[in-house]
Amino acid sequence: MKRLTILGATGSIGTQTLEVIRREQENFELVAVSANNNSNKIIDIINEFAPLYAVLTEKKAYEEVRKYCLDNNLKCKILFGMEGLNTIASLQEVDIVVTSVVGMIGLVPTLKAIQAGKDIALANKETLVVGGELVISEAKKHNIKILPVDSEHGAIFQCLQGNKKSAVSKILLTASGGPFRGKRKEDLLEVTVDEALKHPRWNMGKKISIDSATLMNKGLEVIEAHWLFDVKYDDIQVLVHPQSIIHSMVEYRDGSIIAQLGSTDMKLPIQYALNYPNREQAVADRLNFYDMENLTFEKPDMDTFTALRLSYEAGKVGGTMPAILNAANEAAVELFLGKRIKFLEIGNILEECMNKFEVQQSYVLEDLLEIDSKVKKYVKDRF
Structure with a gap:
């Protein structure tokens, strides 16, 4: 118990x-x-x-x-x-x-x-x-x-079981692509809040839905994967996989790739995390391979969805830069949901804050809380 x-x-x-x-x-x-x-x-x-x-x-x-x-x-x-x-x-x-x-x-x-x-x-x-x-x-x-607990990191965690960390070559982090997959910047100039909230695969809260639309959610997951699995940023590759059947993969040094597949249901990774290292009877629907659609993979468009590119950059800079990025994003998403800025301005705000605020390479908890407060105040005062 x-x-x-x-x-x-x-x-x-x-x-x-x-x-x-x-x-x-x-x-x-x-x-x-x-x-x-x-x-x-x-x-x-x-x-x-x-x-x-x-x-x-x-x-x-x-x-x-x-x-x-x-x-x-x-x-x-x-x-x-x-x-x-x-x-x-x-x-x-x-x-x-x-x-x-x-x-x-x-x-x-x-x-x-x-x-x-x-x-x-x-x-x-x-x-x-x-x-x-x-x-x-x-x-x-x-x-x-x-x-x-989330589907991607839960998948990676499962794919790593029974293998040595030294044998890992690369983390393959899948992304649905969100509601605007395949769109260019000119297509996103007048995106509404309701359009951004309509995720094609997952039923999520408002903040994470907007993060998925900007690909910021995947950027956050890249930084999270770096810390969870002690993998370099250059060894974390994002693949847009719109079917959301393969939840993520691990490539090993011999070229073998182990993937975790499952239905689009968060109860599966939740159940695994809570019961780890045991597995219990399924709480999610099982996959039927005969009914499954084609599985496709695409390279993410980091020119249109700048939040993903900026997340890699913030992670590589390290120190308090990811905290600056995250605070700017939380404030920008709140402004967008309140219809005070346009969709593409979210990425602009992230880049502006990353350039404006000084990075500390060593920090304590109080530093992070202060940075979070300063960045959010700056963004809110701007608009």
Whole structure:
């Protein structure tokens, strides 16, 4: 029986994690959950799973859930804000923390969980993008496992099992191409928010959907793969694979390539991470090779989708440059969703911030938090 905390329980990954728990009640106990402001979903989770703790990071939602639990004499303790996230990430009775919050907010509670000796089921890309050196160093120090939850890194993790790292030649990171695959810059001048949110394969939250449309999501995954698997950036190759059947591959020095295939369902990598090193009965639909369409691969267009090119550049510069890139992207995506900038301006903002802000090659957590705040303020003040 593994005891879990889910940071971000009401989002796409959190909801699907709950489905896995629901199907494997003999394997998991849900101890704590968090959400930003979705009080109704948190109340539903409390009623179904009876966690001991719940955190809300928006004040009104916190008050609503707290009142509901008091009125109904429920034992769930309701906590607030970042302090609450840090508390449930480091609870003594928890074995594994699922970090599925979106954005920079996931970094500090993930570090707190690692320092408390908790294994991490990682679905928050920004944690390693922004603070990869810190996070990996702490994970090694405390001897904890970082188990990737997203489909691509979960695939790579599976393809590496039973092989020596020294035998790895290259990571082949697949990308769907997003809703604008094959488009040129002139085609994207007047893209609407609704168009950018229509992902052809995956059902995801708004921020990650926009990141997928710009290919920033793949850029974040390149930086994340560098830290997770200790592979040089030149040895991480992105392949646009619109069918999203091969979730990623590993090429070995003898030329062999091992791929992980599966249905387009996030419950598969979630289940593998939570049960690692064991495999349980399928929670996702099985592939039918007779019904499968052709599998195709394309080179990504980094001239049109500049976020991917800039992610490689930021990763190679290292230090705090990925933190600058990530903060600029979070702020730019928020502006685009608010219809205050155009789609192609996202990439322009990333490049502007990378050129403007000074890079520190050595840093501590406080430096990352300060950089994040400064970059976001700069972008928001510009528009």
